[in-house]
Each structure stands twice: as C-alpha cells, then as structure tokens.
Amino acid sequence: MRNILLFVTLILFLASTWTALTKGRIEGPSANPDSPVRNIIYTHVPSSICSLACFTVLLVTAIGYLATGNESWDHVASATAEVGTVFATVLNATGSIFSRAEWGIWWTPSPRLITAAVLWFLYVVYLILRSSLPGSKQRRARICAVFAIIAFLDVPMVLYTARFMEDIHKASFSFDNWWQRGPFIMGMVSTMLLAAMLIWIKTDVLKIKSRLEAE
Amino acid sequence: MRYFWFSLKAIFIKDIVTELRAKQVLPTMIVLGMLIVWVLRMASEAVLQSEAVIGPVALWIAFLFAGLLAQERSFATEQQQDCIYALLLAPVDEGTIYLAKLFVNIVLLSIFEIIIIPVVIVAFRLNINNWPALIGVLLLGNIAISSVGTLFSAIVQLSRARGALLSILVLVILMPMMIPATFALLFVFGAIPQEMAGTGALAFIGTLGSAVGYMITFDAVFVVACWLLFGFAIKE
Numbered sequence: 001m002r003n004i005l006l007f008v009t010l011i012l013f014l015a016s017t018w019t020a021l022t023k024g025r026i027e028g029p030s031a032n033p034d035s036p037v038r039n040i041i042y043t044h045v046p047s048s049i050c051s052l053a054c055f056t057v058l059l060v061t062a063i064g065y066l067a068t069g070n071e072s073w074d075h076v077a078s079a080t081a082e083v084g085t086v087f088a089t090v091l092n093a094t095g096s097i098f099s100r101a102e103w104g105i106w107w108t109p110s111p112r113l114i115t116a117a118v119l120w121f122l123y124v125v126y127l128i129l130r131s132s133l134p135g136s137k138q139r140r141a142r143i144c145a146v147f148a149i150i151a152f153l154d155v156p157m158v159l160y161t162a163r164f165m166e167d168i169h170k171a172s173f174s175f176d177n178w179w180q181r182g183p184f185i186m187g188m189v190s191t192m193l194l195a196a197m198l199i200w201i202k203t204d205v206l207k208i209k210s211r212l213e214a215e
Numbered sequence: 216m217r218y219f220w221f222s223l224k225a226i227f228i229k230d231i232v233t234e235l236r237a238k239q240v241l242p243t244m245i246v247l248g249m250l251i252v253w254v255l256r257m258a259s260e261a262v263l264q265s266e267a268v269i270g271p272v273a274l275w276i277a278f279l280f281a282g283l284l285a286q287e288r289s290f291a292t293e294q295q296q297d298c299i300y301a302l303l304l305a306p307v308d309e310g311t312i313y314l315a316k317l318f319v320n321i322v323l324l325s326i327f328e329i330i331i332i333p334v335v336i337v338a339f340r341l342n343i344n345n346w347p348a349l350i351g352v353l354l355l356g357n358i359a360i361s362s363v364g365t366l367f368s369a370i371v372q373l374s375r376a377r378g379a380l381l382s383i384l385v386l387v388i389l390m391p392m393m394i395p396a397t398f399a400l401l402f403v404f405g406a407i408p409q410e411m412a413g414t415g416a417l418a419f420i421g422t423l424g425s426a427v428g429y430m431i432t433f434d435a436v437f438v439v440a441c442w443l444l445f446g447f448a449i450k451e
Contacts, residue, residue: 066447114394118387118390118391121387121390122387125383125384125387128380128383129370129380129384132374132376132380133370133373133374134373134374134375135373135451136451139450139451142447142448142450143370143447143448145447146366146370146444146447146448147370147384149440149444150363150366150388150437150440150441150444151387151388153436153437153440154387154388154390154391157391157392157432157433157436158390158391160391160429160432161391161392161394161395161429
C-alpha cells in the first residue's frame, strides 16, 4: 500500500514538474521575460500550504496527547514537526529566491514574509525543545504538546500583527490556462502526499524505536 | 474563592519576601538593563536624529532580557532542596501557582521598569507628553513577557541549558508582540508624527490605539492559555 502511494507521488511529481517547465511555463518578470523564476510558484505555494497543514496536524496531535496520554500521538507529533520544518525551509528558501529575482531584495518585513519566517522559527524551536528536555518520555511529550499549542496560538497573532507592515507579496495569483493550472494542482496533490508519506514512515520508525527501547 | 485568594497571596508574598531579602536577581536585572541601554546609546551616536527611534528599541531589548533573568529564577529557586515538590503537594490548584508566580514576575519587572525608564529618557533625550499611554504600553508589554516566560520557566527547570532554552522559547513566541509594542512606543516618543498615523506603510492598523488593542489581545490570549496549560507543564 505504502509503496504504491509512494510510486503515485513520484509519478505525479515528475508529471507536474515536466508539464510546468514545458507547456505550463510562466513568463518571467517584465525586466527579464526569459527568466524561469516565476515557475517557482509550483513549489512555493504547495510547500507553504503543506507547512501550515503540518502545523495544524501538530496542534491536533498535541491536544490528542494531552487529552488521552497515548504515546502514538507523540510519535505523530514528532514526525509532523520534522516534516513541517522541511517544508517551511523550502517555503522560505524558494520565497527568498523569488523575492530577489522579482523585487530585488532577499527579505523584507512584510506580512506574509514575516509569517513564513516565524513559522520556520517555531518549528525549529519546537525541535530544539524536543531534543533538549530531560526527564521521562511522558514529561517530554507533555511539554512538547504544551509548546505546540502555545506556538499554534502565535500564528494568528503574527498574521494580525504583520498588518502593521506594507505588503509586498501578491495577494492572489491566477493562472492563464489549464496547462498551468494542471501541473499546479498535480504539484499540490503530490506535495501533500509526500508530506503524508514522510510523516507516516517517520511515525513508524519512532514506534519501532520506542518498542525496542521498552524491550 | 477565598481559598484561592489566600493561596495566591501566600505564594506571592513568599516569593517577593525571598527576593527582597536575598536580592538574588533584581540588582543583576537593573545593571543588565542599564548596560543594554548604554551600549545601544553609544551605537546610535553616529545617527543623531534617530534617538527617538532607537529609544523604544533599547527599552524593549532591556525589558526582554531582564525579564528572562527574572523568569529563569522563578522556578529555579524552587528546585533547590526540592521545594517544588512541597509546592505541588500543597492542596493548591496548579493554575493558582502559575498566577502567583506571574504576579511576582510582573512586580519584579515593574520595579525594573520604574528604574530603567528614567535612564532611557535621559540617555536618549526623549520627550514624553503622554505619560498614561507610556505606562499602559509598558504594563501590557510587561504582562506579555511575564505570562509566556512564567510558563516556559516551569518547562525548562530540569534542563541543563536552562537560560538558553528559556530565551529561545520566550523570544520566538513574543516575536509578533514586539512589532506593535515598538510601534506604540514610537508613537508615545513622537518618532512617528500623529498626522502620519494610518497613512502609507501604517495604513492598516497603524495607530496608537490599534497597537494597544493588539497588545491587549495578545495578553488576554496568552495569559489564559498559559494558565490553562500550566498544569501539564509542571507535572513530573
């Protein structure tokens, strides 16, 4: 089952990339129309949605752990945080590259840019916290869940606070035709699938590890 | 309800009296704050016009770091001779312990603020025409720093790198609060002229009132959330 899903993810990803770079190519900025930089949207947007989705999953697992005390929730939380960090890193890296090519700056305080940066920081701090807490496994899981909930409350706060800044980021984006929409949707589905698969595999690894430790 | 107030008062007085007798952290906080202000004053010497801009920044950095010192201590002292177990064994709700510790940290940071504000005003030659706004903004910032810090102080108490861990936890959560907090002080210190409020880059919610409104929301959300979650954080 997992192998089939992984195969589908790979095929979708390749199909999406190939179509995006051939038929669905988006024209570059007016200063340099030949630049392929705007194609970054096929990676940037799915990874931004994935990193936010992972954060929501993290909240759900945190509440689940605090409510039930079941260790499985903690395994999922740990896996989700790691996968979320990867996507948040991709989000910030691709955003930065695009920003440099399109607006001439690597980074600037602007609502969405701040939100993405804070999201990355929250993930990284969560992972540091997880790796540096002494004491029993239960205590670590409980404290990480507490931090995940507080961190989740921080995200709407950032979205709200960032309105003090001028927005440089495009509010919405529309594609011209289905050659562009198609690979975008495929890219979205494949990225989501990839995230889910990674979380699934990592959770299994953690479960086996904890069983080995118990024996 | 009477029992709640009684236990709250007991823990609060215990901590304040210990601090005032032993003077463990308040002198360090004040000297650290003064050093931060002094260093930033020297760093801003090259650009003389920007004093009103650097002033609020110096103030918030001093508060953040001094606050971290106070919060780190608030559960570290309980670790010595395992006082924390006595505190947890007492028939008191965990939320009450949190609120008592929170009030202690707010009071300590307020004492620090009373001493450091004149230093900042003198160092950066600031003019303040709206004292109630200044006090309000500082108090809201104080509550925000203390609310998050008190919870995380309980979280990191057993770690070896306590201070380092506490600082990254608190700073990452307080990051969104610092934007309106700095804006509010810029308004109070006159670095942003009143007629500019609500225009240009500040078109969205960039007035003193909206910045204060944001800070009130932040305080309310995090005090309640930390108070509710504290029980999970303190248990062994």
